[in-house]
Amino acid sequence: MESVYQSIKDLNKVELREEALKELSKKREGVTELAPLLWHSPGAIAALLQEIYSYRIHDFDLNHGFEELLIKGLKSYNYDPIEFEAYLGNLRKNNFYFKAVQSNRVCNALALLQVLAAHHETRTQFLHANIPFYLYPFLNTNNQSRPFEYLRLTSLGVIGTLVKTDEPDVIAFLLSSGIIPHCLTIMEHGSELSRTVATFIMEKLLLDDYGLQYICQTFERFKHVASILTAVVNHLAREPSGRLLKHVVRCYLRLSDHANARTQLSTMLPASLLDNTFQNFLDKDPSTKRWLSMAMRTILGGPGNADAQPHSGMDLPHGNMSINLPDSRPGSIPGGANLSGGGSN
Structure with a gap:
């Protein structure tokens, strides 16, 4: 349990949060009182919501005309077409990889929200805090890429746990x-x-x-x-x-x-x-x-x-229905x- 307490504390440190999310997600089924521990730990819920919100902001920046503006700007400098396409290919690949890693990180945060939704002691507070509203953008997106599908499934898992x-x-x-x-x-x-x-x-x-x-x-x-x-x-x-x-x-x-x-x-x-x-x-x-x-x-x-x-x-x-969450390892997200x-x- 000591490691669980430490991981909950680490949620408040941005540089340690990713690992803390991963560890807590792995242990969520083995720690029966994880939900009350999370809910009553200062800053823990805010950290989970920050992870979800920050992903949405980043995705907006990357997907609303970012690449089109980059293409227009680079072409104005008469880049070599072959080098230019190679560069764009690398950009798209890295962008997808970043989204995949970030998607796993947010899925781990969503998995912990599912713990809160499942526990009788925290479920009412979970609803009073309107936390499900943070999930709806992931349900509303038309993006069919695999990272977004994992986010959609994990968010559905939280709602499924509630119903x-x-x-x-x-x-x-x-x-x-x-x-x-x-x-x-x-x-x-x-x-x-x-x-x-x-x-x-x-x-x-x-x-x-x-x-x-x-x-x-x-x-x-x-x-x-x-x-x-x-x-x-x-x-x-x-x-x-x-x-x-x-x-x-x-x-x-x-x-x-x-x-x-x-x-x-x-x-x-x-x-x-x-x-x-x-x-x-x-x-x-x-x-x-x-x-x-x-x-x-x-x-x-x-x-x-x-x-x-x-x-x-x-x-x-x-x-x-048993909602199986995606594997939390960065390398586990398929194309x-x-x-x-x-x-x-």
Whole structure:
């Protein structure tokens, strides 16, 4: 434990912070009270947030016209074309390497934030401090490079840890903070793993009664979610993933609990959920096959279906997803209308 205490102290020293982040990240699962230690150590949380914020500032400087301005400036001096292209190639390579190393460093800081999100003693303070807002820029970026994908995944891991608690206050915070658009964007455009974690988060939001009512409060909000689910199903028809399909099916099953959503879904279901597109996966996963059958029977039964029964979180297993964080070694990074009848929002 002495080394843990020292590493926490070292977070306040910029020259020692990188190593401290790495060591604490490695030990996070073996130190049960790491979250309270971090939270109550002067400067520790500020250091973690500084790491995250500094990466965002640096990335803005490097990616918004920096290279274009450099090219324009160097060309004005009539550099030899071959030497010039070689120089630019080296610049791009070094820039990527720097981002890769920095990405690992920030991932280690995010991993420690995940520890805070997971611990019952620090989770409420974590939300009261609005720390999830620091993660949203990583979810919102369109950069598909691997360092940014790792940042996106690790940030999703923090949110995933929060929703796994099934605490109403957590769900209410995330809904009010605007998490849904971020998840929907990743569900539509992310990598398979990012899509899976984002869909898992959406599932957990829907399983909460307030979450279901929030998403179905206006037709526009519901339609956005339903259209993205359709897009994910269409993607799965081309690039199958049993794990992602399971979470999509659970989302449909939970949406079928809402009467007006159920009516709308009856005309919005993707064809591949109604034919044999996913039969091979469903035959290997009886639970998902049963959930899909229940959802389709409930939805296609139409309005006033007497057989429709609520599919709350009590009916579904608590979908605990293990979020595997990227390896922390620098060399490890690879190349209008109201749907519910109430007021609109």
